[in-house]
Amino acid sequence: MAVLALAGSVTRSVAQQISKEELVLLTPEWKGDRFADGRPKVPDAILKRMKLVTLEEAWAVLKGANFKYQYSGGWQTINPDSVLVGRALTATFMPGRPDIHRVIDKKGHEKDGRVKSQNAWPIDMLTKGDVYVVDQFDMQEDGPTIGDNLGNSIYAKTGNGIVYEGAIRDIAGLKEIGGFTSYFRSYHPSHHLNNPDGDLNTTLVAINHPTRIGKATVMPGDVVLGRDGGVIFIPPHLAEKVVKTSEIVRLRDMFGHQRLREQKYTPGQIDNRWSDEIEKDFSQWLNAHLNELPVPKEQIQEYLKTRTW
Structure with a gap:
């Protein structure tokens, strides 16, 4: 009605x-x-971080929330x-x-x-x-x-x-x-x-x-x-989730690509679900590069604290 x-x-x-x-x-x-x-x-800080989000990352979050008709x-x-x-x-x-x-x-x-x-x-x-x-x-x-x-x-x-x-x-x-x-x-x-x-x-x-x-x-x-x-x-209520999901993906990709170039892990190890050893290495890598990564330091610290991935 x-x-x-x-x-x-x-x-x-x-x-x-x-x-x-x-x-x-x-x-x-x-x-x-x-x-x-x-x-x-939506806060200006979220809009600023949104500039690094890809269409694929945003689309995946929206589709997961059953918003199917948001792309043109x-x-x-x-x-x-x-x-x-x-x-x-x-x-x-x-x-x-x-x-x-x-x-x-x-x-x-x-x-x-x-x-x-x-x-x-x-x-x-x-x-x-x-x-x-x-x-x-x-x-x-x-x-x-x-x-x-x-x-x-x-x-x-x-x-x-x-x-x-x-x-x-x-x-x-x-x-x-x-x-x-x-x-x-x-x-x-x-x-x-x-x-x-x-x-x-x-x-x-x-x-x-x-x-x-x-x-x-x-x-x-x-x-x-x-x-x-x-x-x-x-949708505004999903904007922060889109940004945070994108940042997690971005950080994991950076870490994975670096470790592949160093030949520390194989493509099969990086492409599949990460082992506890790789997850621990990832956390240590984040701590070691807090001030160098394309994600706000405060957000990385929040990710490390919550460890939801």
């Missing part, structure tokens, strides 16, 4: 962000801090060798419909204090560390709502790029924004049309509601991890 009520609220709220109560209701497993609007606020591939990219990490702020567009568009415009301008055209409204809400995640139904000609002007605004607010289910424009200008690591479906030199009394092709129906990107379901506050041509959306 709650989901049905939420679906109906998209129409009732006419392009407003989801209410705090609804967002808390839909993210019950998140127990940490939230933004004032209820969006989960087949993207074009800006800064393909960089990693995109941040908290999702979502927006959903639909094919333009004049009657709905007029109502949303009127309410947004007169009651909600919004300015400019609808494509700018979600961007005005962005904060540092956000990733703007947009379902624009893969529209291409006359579809792009983001070019180099809004791209510069997005980057200034967030320090991040975008995940955009649609076409962008001004791609040369967007590439000039140094850290604008972004994922988009296509490029088209045209621009969107938003005149309900004339040419109209997109209408913004929801801000910070659940949305769909490719075959993935995205919630506001999900941690976005984009790298190597793909994007995965990590």
